[in-house]
Amino acid sequence: DWLALDLEWPRRIDRYVVASQPGDPAYLPRRFTLQASDDGFAWIDVDSVSGNRSPRVERRVAEFRARHVRLYLPDGKPFRIDELELYRDGVPGA
Numbered sequence: 001d002w003l004a005l006d007l008e009w010p011r012r013i014d015r016y017v018v019a020s021q022p023g024d025p026a027y028l029p030r031r032f033t034l035q036a037s038d039d040g041f042a043w044i045d046v047d048s049v050s051g052n053r054s055p056r057v058e059r060r061v062a063e064f065r066a067r068h069v070r071l072y073l074p075d076g077k078p079f080r081i082d083e084l085e086l087y088r089d090g091v092p093g094a
Contacts, residue, residue: 003081004070006040014063016047017085018071019056027080028055032073036066043070063088 013036022028031050035043047061069086073079 001076001079002070002072003084004040004068005084005086007067007069007086010038010065010067011086012063012065012088013061013069013086015058015060015087015089017056017058017083017087018049018081019083019085020080021055021082022080027078028052029073029079029081031075032071034059034061035070035072036064037068037070038066040068043072060089063090 016034018029018032020027020029030052033048034046036046037043046064047059049057049059071081071084
């Protein structure tokens, strides 16, 4: 399963947030990978999280540029994602 976003044109990203406030802890996304693509078909892994127990995960990543961004959830359902936030802070060395 995945949640994919078309950003309409390539954007620079160096930080992201995944927020989930499930009423049932079984719906918390425990493992996921942030992926990037220029065409929406060929994906590259940007960052991976495993063993998550937090309803809000905020991660800095090496700056990348992509038109399409996908949150890939290899364990499938059930999960709940309330927000996927993408940022470019421009912090050197991030």
